Amino acid sequence: MPDSRNLDEAINLYIKSLEEEQRNGKLIEGKKIGSEGENLTGVEKIASFVKKVVEFICLGEEVKVKIDPDANKISVYGTDLGIAIGRAGKNLQALEYIVNLIARRKRWVSGEVVIDIKNYKERKFEKLKKIALRMAKKAIEEGKKIALKPMSSYERKIVHGILSEIKNVKTRSKNKEPNRRIVIYPLKEKDAT
Amino acid sequence: MKELLEYMVKELVDKPEEVNITEENEDDKTVIFKLKVAESDLGKVIGKKGRTANALRVVMRAASAKRGKSSIVKILD
Numbered sequence: 001m002p003d004s005r006n007l008d009e010a011i012n013l014y015i016k017s018l019e020e021e022q023r024n025g026k027l028i029e030g031k032k033i034g035s036e037g038e039n040l041t042g043v044e045k046i047a048s049f050v051k052k053v054v055e056f057i058c059l060g061e062e063v064k065v066k067i068d069p070d071a072n073k074i075s076v077y078g079t080d081l082g083i084a085i086g087r088a089g090k091n092l093q094a095l096e097y098i099v100n101l102i103a104r105r106k107r108w109v110s111g112e113v114v115i116d117i118k119n120y121k122e123r124k125f126e127k128l129k130k131i132a133l134r135m136a137k138k139a140i141e142e143g144k145k146i147a148l149k150p151m152s153s154y155e156r157k158i159v160h161g162i163l164s165e166i167k168n169v170k171t172r173s174k175n176k177e178p179n180r181r182i183v184i185y186p187l188k189e190k191d192a193t
Numbered sequence: 194m195k196e197l198l199e200y201m202v203k204e205l206v207d208k209p210e211e212v213n214i215t216e217e218n219e220d221d222k223t224v225i226f227k228l229k230v231a232e233s234d235l236g237k238v239i240g241k242k243g244r245t246a247n248a249l250r251v252v253m254r255a256a257s258a259k260r261g262k263s264s265i266v267k268i269l270d
Contacts, residue, residue, distance in 0.1 A: 056200075059259050083255050093251075094249075102205060
């Protein structure tokens with residue numbers, strides 16, 4: 001016969017593992033996230049807010065949100081969500097800005113919340129990476145600087161980040177918004193560190 | 194659409210009970226939202242260089258575009 005303390009411990013462990021499972025990136029749908037329960041974690045509250053706003057923008061389109069609590073990332077999925085992303089991600093960016101203001105104000109999370117809709121950002125990152133690497137290669141091969149097309153601050157940040165890992169080039173931005181663009185400079189062997 | 198603006202603004206301010214929005218149809222396609230908040234909350238809905246106000250406008254524009262309309266958000270002070 002198991003003594004009662006061991007049993008309690010086992011039950012607690014079991015409950016903990018259930019709770020953990022719930023927190024870890026499960027699809028949260030419908031009722032749970034819609035109701036403003038007091039026992040939601042900060043990032044769940046944010047997800048609930050995001051879900052409501054996106055649903056509203058998209059005229060009641062069915063929306064699902066997935067939470068990655070470690071990265072403070074909320075991924076939104078649904079069929080017709082293009083308008084919530086907007087041209088060049090403008091609407092998504094505005095939503096993310098508002099969400100971060102609220103989250104910070106209410107101390108729902110520490111650090112920055114990332115929102116993605118239908119993996120838009122992920123796809124954008126891959127696309128920018130491809131362009132950046134191809135142009136960096138070209139700059140090195142031809143030994144000439146290459147200016148990329150104008151990009152938003154968000155896009156430039158991504159490109160700077162990607163190319164900072166390439167030793168034979170350096171990147172700078174020039175011109176004023178909205179025509180600000182990245183220039184890739186090839187480095188001579190001895191400059192490269 | 195008023196509800197959307199109200200929902201966002203109430204989360205942003207310190208005095209949600211003083212948030213007041215009126216909706217006016219300028220013509221068939223244009224809706225004007227006049228947003229009133231407590232004086233102490235004005236800065237919160239406008240933001241540095243108007244960034245918050247602009248973000249609110251962008252989201253409202255997205256919602257109205259989906260409904261075949263355009264929207265204008267005015268912050269009354």
